[in-house]
Amino acid sequence: MTGLLDRFRRLPDPRRRQGRRHPLAFVLTLAACAVLAGAKSLTAIAEWAADAPDQVLSWCGGTLRDPD
Incomplete structure:
Protein backbone atom coordinates (compact mmCIF):
# COMPACT_ATOMS: atom_id res chain seq x y z
CA MET A 1 0.00 0.00 0.00
CA THR A 2 2.78 2.45 0.82
CA GLY A 3 4.24 2.14 -2.70
CA LEU A 4 0.96 3.19 -4.26
CA LEU A 5 0.50 6.01 -1.76
CA GLY A 19 -12.64 23.45 -1.30
CA ARG A 20 -9.94 20.81 -0.82
CA ARG A 21 -10.74 18.62 2.16
CA HIS A 22 -8.34 15.74 1.69
CA PRO A 23 -4.93 15.30 0.06
CA LEU A 24 -5.09 14.05 -3.52
CA ALA A 25 -2.93 11.00 -2.70
CA PHE A 26 -5.42 9.91 -0.04
CA VAL A 27 -8.40 10.30 -2.37
CA LEU A 28 -6.72 8.36 -5.19
CA THR A 29 -5.47 5.57 -2.92
CA LEU A 30 -8.87 5.19 -1.29
CA ALA A 31 -10.57 5.12 -4.70
CA ALA A 32 -8.09 2.51 -5.98
CA PRO A 53 -12.55 0.94 8.99
CA ASP A 54 -10.25 3.56 10.51
CA GLN A 55 -7.27 1.26 9.98
CA VAL A 56 -7.89 1.18 6.21
CA LEU A 57 -8.24 4.97 6.13
CA SER A 58 -4.93 5.23 7.96
CA TRP A 59 -3.22 2.84 5.52
CA CYS A 60 -4.50 5.00 2.67
CA GLY A 61 -2.94 8.10 4.19
CA GLY A 62 -5.96 9.53 5.96
CA THR A 63 -6.62 10.45 9.54
CA LEU A 64 -9.01 8.87 11.98
CA ARG A 65 -12.61 10.03 11.93
CA ASP A 66 -13.95 12.33 14.61
CA PRO A 67 -16.51 10.54 16.77
CA ASP A 68 -19.86 12.33 16.32
Whole structure:
Protein backbone atom coordinates (compact mmCIF):
# COMPACT_ATOMS: atom_id res chain seq x y z
CA MET A 1 0.00 0.00 0.00
CA THR A 2 2.78 2.45 0.82
CA GLY A 3 4.24 2.14 -2.70
CA LEU A 4 0.96 3.19 -4.26
CA LEU A 5 0.50 6.01 -1.76
CA ASP A 6 4.05 7.25 -2.40
CA ARG A 7 3.44 7.26 -6.16
CA PHE A 8 0.23 9.23 -5.75
CA ARG A 9 1.97 11.73 -3.45
CA ARG A 10 4.31 12.62 -6.34
CA LEU A 11 1.45 13.64 -8.61
CA PRO A 12 0.69 17.34 -8.95
CA ASP A 13 -2.71 18.28 -7.59
CA PRO A 14 -4.68 20.07 -10.33
CA ARG A 15 -7.49 21.06 -7.96
CA ARG A 16 -7.90 24.64 -6.80
CA ARG A 17 -6.91 25.20 -3.19
CA GLN A 18 -10.39 26.35 -2.22
CA GLY A 19 -12.64 23.45 -1.30
CA ARG A 20 -9.94 20.81 -0.82
CA ARG A 21 -10.74 18.62 2.16
CA HIS A 22 -8.34 15.74 1.69
CA PRO A 23 -4.93 15.30 0.06
CA LEU A 24 -5.09 14.05 -3.52
CA ALA A 25 -2.93 11.00 -2.70
CA PHE A 26 -5.42 9.91 -0.04
CA VAL A 27 -8.40 10.30 -2.37
CA LEU A 28 -6.72 8.36 -5.19
CA THR A 29 -5.47 5.57 -2.92
CA LEU A 30 -8.87 5.19 -1.29
CA ALA A 31 -10.57 5.12 -4.70
CA ALA A 32 -8.09 2.51 -5.98
CA CYS A 33 -8.78 0.29 -2.95
CA ALA A 34 -12.52 0.63 -3.45
CA VAL A 35 -12.26 -0.34 -7.12
CA LEU A 36 -10.07 -3.32 -6.24
CA ALA A 37 -12.76 -4.32 -3.74
CA GLY A 38 -15.38 -4.24 -6.50
CA ALA A 39 -16.71 -0.67 -6.61
CA LYS A 40 -17.85 0.20 -10.14
CA SER A 41 -19.14 3.76 -9.79
CA LEU A 42 -18.37 6.97 -7.94
CA THR A 43 -21.32 6.27 -5.67
CA ALA A 44 -19.98 2.79 -4.88
CA ILE A 45 -16.52 4.23 -4.19
CA ALA A 46 -18.00 6.81 -1.81
CA GLU A 47 -20.06 4.15 -0.03
CA TRP A 48 -17.03 1.87 0.29
CA ALA A 49 -14.96 4.74 1.69
CA ALA A 50 -17.70 5.68 4.17
CA ASP A 51 -17.78 2.10 5.45
CA ALA A 52 -14.00 1.62 5.53
CA PRO A 53 -12.55 0.94 8.99
CA ASP A 54 -10.25 3.56 10.51
CA GLN A 55 -7.27 1.26 9.98
CA VAL A 56 -7.89 1.18 6.21
CA LEU A 57 -8.24 4.97 6.13
CA SER A 58 -4.93 5.23 7.96
CA TRP A 59 -3.22 2.84 5.52
CA CYS A 60 -4.50 5.00 2.67
CA GLY A 61 -2.94 8.10 4.19
CA GLY A 62 -5.96 9.53 5.96
CA THR A 63 -6.62 10.45 9.54
CA LEU A 64 -9.01 8.87 11.98
CA ARG A 65 -12.61 10.03 11.93
CA ASP A 66 -13.95 12.33 14.61
CA PRO A 67 -16.51 10.54 16.77
CA ASP A 68 -19.86 12.33 16.32
